[in-house]
Amino acid sequence: MQATGPGDQARDIETDRAAVRAMLSPESIAIIGAGPDTNKLSGRPLHFLRRDGFAGRIYPVNPKYSDIAGVPCFPDIASLPEAPDMAIVAVGAARVGATVAALGQKGCKVAVIFSSGFGELGEAGKRMEADLLAIGRENNIRICGPNTLGLVNAFVRSTATFSQYADQPPVPGRIGFASQSGAFGTAIAALARVKGLGLGYFVSTGNTIDITPMECLAEIIEDERIQVAAGYVEGIADGDQLVRLAHRARELAKPLVITKVGRHAAGARAAQSHTGSLAGEDRVFDAVVRQAGAIRARNEEHMLDMVAALVANPVAQGRGLGIITQSGGAGVLMADRAEELGLEVPLLSVATRERLKAVLPEFGASGNPVDVTGQFLAEPRILSESVKIVLEDPAIDVCIIWLQLMHGYGKVLRDLFREIKRSVTKPFLVCWIEAPEDVRRDLVADDICIVSATERAVDAAEGMVRWGEITRRPPPLAETQSSRPASGEPTAETEVVASLEAAGLLEASGLTLVGTRLARDAAEAGRIAAELGFPVAVKIESVDIPHKTEAGGVVLGLASREAVEKAAADVLASAARHAPAARIAGVLVQRMSAPATEIVLGLRRDPVFGHVVMVGLGGIFVEVLKDVAFARAPISHDEALGLLDSLKGKPLLMGARGREPVDLEALARAITALSRLALAHPEIEELDLNPVFAGGDGTTAVDWLMLRRTSRA
């Protein structure tokens, strides 16, 4: 995994980016270890570059040949006539380090290393990768790979790859695709081609020790020929790259679709053994992708269906789905799927239904789904008018038209869909089961999205709706320096922050805490309790006893001064028995809060994304159902409300089972306060507020535990 982190201040960001740009749009390419056998990875790129008419300069390097297929071959890197923009390295693993050093010394900015035999071999290979990365740094040359199958810029025809994808000449298009995986990336790229989706760029970063898919996409989306960016990753080390990319993509109004595998323990285990990727926690990844404004795809089909829909359509302005079908059953299945995905299948307006009735056959259905029946084959106008009428309904934002086969009517339908495309301004897609292949190709070429399976069509529509919502959101909060650990930073040593000090930080950030004071002894505890008012709780206070209850250090519901004094004495004695070496500051005396809905709030420093806030309902929701939501700091108030909205236990916040409805605004303010706290105090490693009482009028934290990195870390 790449290891560029915020710690590496010395590196020049613009130089780093320029190297990636040079790789993506080279004017000259050296191929170190080039050979004449076009069936070998050392021979394929030269063959492809010439076949596709790459207009730049190509420099094969191999002392064995004076030329390869007529292209002059150089004996070594030093004798190259210029520093190439990029170099393909196709030599044995043992020689890769020296080759990269020589390239750097020549002035080449980026090496694309085909060679395998590195991290995929285990620990020894990992050490080779670390050495290789160091060589690159020393010699000012960036590395794509090793174990990559290279990349294609179809616009400039730099087919700098040995991928099977290039067995056919790449066709340029408005999609940029970067993949960590070679084989899976090739599969996705090949599928895209079959679907008629042109890839302007296809990059694989292989073992990804330096250049990442996110860095490639960050350059690719700046290309005005690119409209949609797609990425496949197994794990990411630098979450900031993803967040910055997503923010920029949103700014450019270009959707970013990401697939990450390793969703579950079994997959994550497989991912780790495969690439050594520390997948991070998938739930955090998923949350950050949503928050940053990218769209996550489950798998290769989901990715390409969404990409196909996004590249061919204007932005959806809402979540109302119109379904126009020739099969009632398919309509039902799509309505089912829409409901699962949170899309609306609104009833059409009376006016729309009247207009539909005027065009539909007698046994058609003018609800939503609209059933045009097979009659539209006799009268194609039935279909085209229906689509237009439905899309004109103000409740409809995107439309799916479902049909099957119709091999005898391909031309009629092609003309029909072309006419629809010309006439409407809202997005639509065609779900066509077993479409005639020639018609399907023609329609895709005309920017009419065709999906080949019923539920997948709705999934693609949902991608359009999600993208529309991303575009309408307020811009993300200004990015700040991420608090993620720099790679190579030793695991932080932490210390418990004293409760009242922590309380001060929490209150300064805007959190409300239950009234809490420190008493050094039992008598003082009694006096404080009398001042606070009863009932109170008494809790042991020691930075060496983070888990107070287990130390017998908590007594709740004390109603008199005498009871408080006794409880304080008991708690102090119990703590002394439980942890004789602990530094005891005294006891905390806290006013008991009125019971309310129990919430758990947390903050931790994620290794990939820096500070992340967690929120969940207390009790079984957190412990049994794992019903928690995450967001990366900084978090806006709207984002905080969105987190609460995403909880399965949301009905409890809304007053289910006779509870008082929770003051969601106050709870959201508590979440944004934690986010501010994280930004102001990057040294906070972990913070648990448990429980937090969320009532009808405000949110009060009752217990908290804060850990910060010791100054040494």
Add this chain to the structure above:
Amino acid sequence: MQATGPGDQARDIETDRAAVRAMLSPESIAIIGAGPDTNKLSGRPLHFLRRDGFAGRIYPVNPKYSDIAGVPCFPDIASLPEAPDMAIVAVGAARVGATVAALGQKGCKVAVIFSSGFGELGEAGKRMEADLLAIGRENNIRICGPNTLGLVNAFVRSTATFSQYADQPPVPGRIGFASQSGAFGTAIAALARVKGLGLGYFVSTGNTIDITPMECLAEIIEDERIQVAAGYVEGIADGDQLVRLAHRARELAKPLVITKVGRHAAGARAAQSHTGSLAGEDRVFDAVVRQAGAIRARNEEHMLDMVAALVANPVAQGRGLGIITQSGGAGVLMADRAEELGLEVPLLSVATRERLKAVLPEFGASGNPVDVTGQFLAEPRILSESVKIVLEDPAIDVCIIWLQLMHGYGKVLRDLFREIKRSVTKPFLVCWIEAPEDVRRDLVADDICIVSATERAVDAAEGMVRWGEITRRPPPLAETQSSRPASGEPTAETEVVASLEAAGLLEASGLTLVGTRLARDAAEAGRIAAELGFPVAVKIESVDIPHKTEAGGVVLGLASREAVEKAAADVLASAARHAPAARIAGVLVQRMSAPATEIVLGLRRDPVFGHVVMVGLGGIFVEVLKDVAFARAPISHDEALGLLDSLKGKPLLMGARGREPVDLEALARAITALSRLALAHPEIEELDLNPVFAGGDGTTAVDWLMLRRTSRA
């Protein structure tokens, strides 16, 4: 929807089945309203039957023609030379009734009615369907349709349809498919053809007023040429047909795969407006399908992927999935999906890993997923040996081999997979992204299942695993007369069963109830409480007050005789105020139970499946999370345990959060007791046990409400 219910005792089951068999395997077919235009539905069947070489007798009937394309045409039904096995009816809706009557009088046993203009038109059409059904009954002729596109038996080449599916001659195969929908059914059948899956039968039942897809499949699975049955429905009226079919399919060791749309409210609404199907409650359908041993598929792709895997493979003997991949990323994605579906991706044994290391290249991975890398192209043995070695591991029950493209190696790979198929006895499937089409076809013809997308391959493997588990289950409990309401039965009127009478029925079935006695007045309540022992609860007892709490009719935790007397008097007074006309029997006095995990048990008579038992955890699990499980009576003890296992709140039953683990055996016995109660007392319409206290040593119902049909109903 068909309306044959248990109430229609007069109908002869064997005659009904014989008619369906005649339709599925006819020796003579009349086509009423036949015409010469092969583009019209009235002309297509004759064309198809002759094109495909149907060996039976064909009788076009139309007074306008003396012959059609050389086949003698009859002026009317009466003049036919024999009673045809089946008749296609392709006349205007208004003439369908008279046509069916004439067919019945001629002795024809089944009419396949292409004509539309019935239920799909709304209420008037529904009345026409009721009339049509009555005509069929009177004239001893069964009806497929109306609004059906007919059926195909590819073995006898009876292409009795106007479906586009028949634009190409049907190819027979080991799959039988019946669909309620015509257009969606055609799409599925066409997809099956493209995938190389031969359909022995393809039936569509259209508006399904009489013959159902389940009835068709019940005959089709008896055909020894058929190995897998698949059904598509929008709703079913007679759940018994489904259950009987699933039980018989299991007995015959033939998987039954069912897709039903209308999973959610939006879909169910669409389904109802489409076919008028009352979809029933989808969760109940889903539960019964599982319990009966059928496999539910989400959509057309899921159905066909599972069918393709099942028809090509032996039975999986466990849930251990071996993954052999050429792409680490694809391996991770498959492991993810396996975890979501509850499959295991077991670590391979040390011996297996040693054997793998001997064949894998240095940078391959011998874990699970096994990564053979692209090196297998140079040495095909790497792949074939890996598959064999993995399948020989005792922890592995089914294997997926993932690859992509390889268009230059199609023949090598084809031979390799053929060799693997010959060598192994466990099931496997190939996930091949963008396989060369000729190789794909050859492999499918050789019974090697090919799936074209990564996650879908795992979904298909899961279907094999699920089927394996179905085959290993004990046989289902003997079927009894279903308690579902006969169609046409008026909505039942119900009455509350007095609490002690209900208690008697519950205890007789084996349920444990908290000690409960009836007191007629406050003084008697005090005496009874003293005998029962304190604390007790007092509850109003009246068949007119089903909801006691709302009537101020419940007081809990009474610790003394005086308190009981006062509470009883209060409760009686409150009930009299709340419901002055209620017949008050007195008050119930109940020993208070020790608190335990609260469970909700229920029983109700489902309109589709008869008596269904419901179980859930109390409180938020039922009310907020809708975390409940269903099963149809009769329910075995193992099935009851399976219900508990399926609850999201299961960890609470196992002792999460410091609770006492629940006695699951006792709780399962309570569920089977409810099932027995339902069978013994079909008059019970509804029963709620809420709460039931499930403790570490037994299960005790604390409150119950039983409704039964009044004798009049």
